[in-house]
Amino acid sequence: MIQISTNLKHIKGFINDEQLHCFSNKIENTFNTIYNKSGAGNDFLGWTTLPSEMTKEFIQDIKEQAEALRKKSEIFVVVGIGGSYLGARAVIEALSHQFGALINKVGNTQVVYAGHNMSEEYMVELLELLDNKEYSMAVISKSGTTTEPAVAFRILKNHLENKYGKEEARTRIVAITDKERGALKTLANEEGYKTYIVPDNVGGRYSVLTPVGLLPIAVAGINIEQLMKGALAMETYCKENQNSNNVVAQYAVARQALYHDGKTNEILVSYEPRLQYIAEWWKQLYGESEGKDGKGIFPASDIFTTDLHSMGQYIQDGLRNLFETIISVERPTKEMRIPLADNDLDQLNYIAGRRLSEVNRTAETATILAHVDGGVPNIVIQIPEISASTIGELIYFFEMGCALSGYMLEVNPFDQPGVEAYKKNMFALLGKQGFEDRAAALKERIK
Numbered sequence: 001m002i003q004i005s006t007n008l009k010h011i012k013g014f015i016n017d018e019q020l021h022c023f024s025n026k027i028e029n030t031f032n033t034i035y036n037k038s039g040a041g042n043d044f045l046g047w048t049t050l051p052s053e054m055t056k057e058f059i060q061d062i063k064e065q066a067e068a069l070r071k072k073s074e075i076f077v078v079v080g081i082g083g084s085y086l087g088a089r090a091v092i093e094a095l096s097h098q099f100g101a102l103i104n105k106v107g108n109t110q111v112v113y114a115g116h117n118m119s120e121e122y123m124v125e126l127l128e129l130l131d132n133k134e135y136s137m138a139v140i141s142k143s144g145t146t147t148e149p150a151v152a153f154r155i156l157k158n159h160l161e162n163k164y165g166k167e168e169a170r171t172r173i174v175a176i177t178d179k180e181r182g183a184l185k186t187l188a189n190e191e192g193y194k195t196y197i198v199p200d201n202v203g204g205r206y207s208v209l210t211p212v213g214l215l216p217i218a219v220a221g222i223n224i225e226q227l228m229k230g231a232l233a234m235e236t237y238c239k240e241n242q243n244s245n246n247v248v249a250q251y252a253v254a255r256q257a258l259y260h261d262g263k264t265n266e267i268l269v270s271y272e273p274r275l276q277y278i279a280e281w282w283k284q285l286y287g288e289s290e291g292k293d294g295k296g297i298f299p300a301s302d303i304f305t306t307d308l309h310s311m312g313q314y315i316q317d318g319l320r321n322l323f324e325t326i327i328s329v330e331r332p333t334k335e336m337r338i339p340l341a342d343n344d345l346d347q348l349n350y351i352a353g354r355r356l357s358e359v360n361r362t363a364e365t366a367t368i369l370a371h372v373d374g375g376v377p378n379i380v381i382q383i384p385e386i387s388a389s390t391i392g393e394l395i396y397f398f399e400m401g402c403a404l405s406g407y408m409l410e411v412n413p414f415d416q417p418g419v420e421a422y423k424k425n426m427f428a429l430l431g432k433q434g435f436e437d438r439a440a441a442l443k444e445r446i447k
């Protein structure tokens with residue numbers, strides 16, 4: 001039984017049945033392409049069976065490792081970039097107390113991030129924090145050669161060794177990387193770090209349900225069994241429903257129909273700020289998977305009602321190349337009612353006694369209708385509540401949606417050749433060996 005549903009009611013005025021059929025007709029074949037591993041990038045379909053192949057022993061090992069790290073860490077640093085940190089951050093922020101860092105509950109390990117930028121100021125300030133805290137870290141890089149996390153890890157490893165000594169530092173570092181390739185694997189072997197493997201057949205942005213995501217998520221105190229249970233429900237559902245009524249297929253079909261009708265930008269919207277990083281993870285997943293060969297829907301995101309006061313005008317009234325996908329949460333897990341005020345000076349007594357969530361839900365309905373009236377189709381993805389199992393389902397939902405959508409767009413949803421361009425230029429300009437010709441050409445251009 002899955003908990004997610006897809007509602008396409010608010011795209012109907014924009015897209016007719018024929019346009020939808022163009023893509024829904026392709027769904028069975030597209031599922032076949034995925035499950036028979038016959039499409040482009042078929043070496044990277046390991047994510048499709050991660051939930052069903054996850055063993056109890058493996059989960060137990062991750063939990064024990066996480067507990068050992070939690071016991072001695074006020075802070076846990078996740079060093080990684082792109083798919084090597086966004087999934088963990090998405091789940092951790094969705095499921096943790098939103099003021100956890102400030103509430104400072106005893107035994108509550110806070111997860112912070114490094115290696116996802118190269119800001120000197122960020123790193124100096126992170127070390128200022130770590131100077132006075134007990135901490136440990138995971139360094140995560142599938143390739144083991146990515147510059148940002150490698151630089152951050154070199155700095156943090158020095159800091160950790162100076163703080164605790166080499167022996168103790170070793171027990172506070174976990175490496176998550178390829179089984180044999182890359183500088184990180186060599187380093188981890190040499191130093192004797194606890195190491196987890198990123199499976200060969202799982203690409204970075206599809207790796208949240210491997211140790212890449214699961215270890216940091218467990219360190220944050222989140223129930224990874226429930227997360228995997230939700231993902232497994234969606235895996236099973238997809239296997240058993242390889243047709244156009246499938247809720248994931250409906251999302252993928254709607255996206256493609258809208259894109260081919262000129263709606264080239266998709267905004268993922270939530271009315272719950274804790275889902276902000278789910279949207280960041282989703283942007284990487286869809287942007288890197290579909291944005292190639294001169295094609296692809298541009299993924300953007302907003303948190304409402306916050307961004308209705310910044311982006312609302314554009315969405316209502318700007319260039320009509322947009323559609324929105326709303327992650328609609330039926331009920332909150334916490335309760336707050338609006339108090340009655342004797343004098344009613346703020347004139348809010350008409351909603352006194354009502355749940356804040358009722359007002360938030362009303363804002364959602366009102367905004368969907370206003371945006372549809374303004375020419376922006378809305379897809380609604382409904383989840384009953386935010387919990388480890390619904391987030392697990394949602395992760396698998398979006399991964400499968402991305403693979404289906406990418407194949408219908410006729411791109412390889414599992415490679416990312418475009419990411420290399422900036423790296424080659426950066427290496428050349430930094431003077432890395434082997435990039436001399438490129439360096440000379442670039443220097444001419446920036447004279």
Ligand code: PA5
Binds near residue numbers: 288
């Ligand atoms: O999806 C991907 O493969 C990329 O976004 C990677 O996750 C990102 O570039 C980090 O790579 P790595 O894990 O090899 O350091």
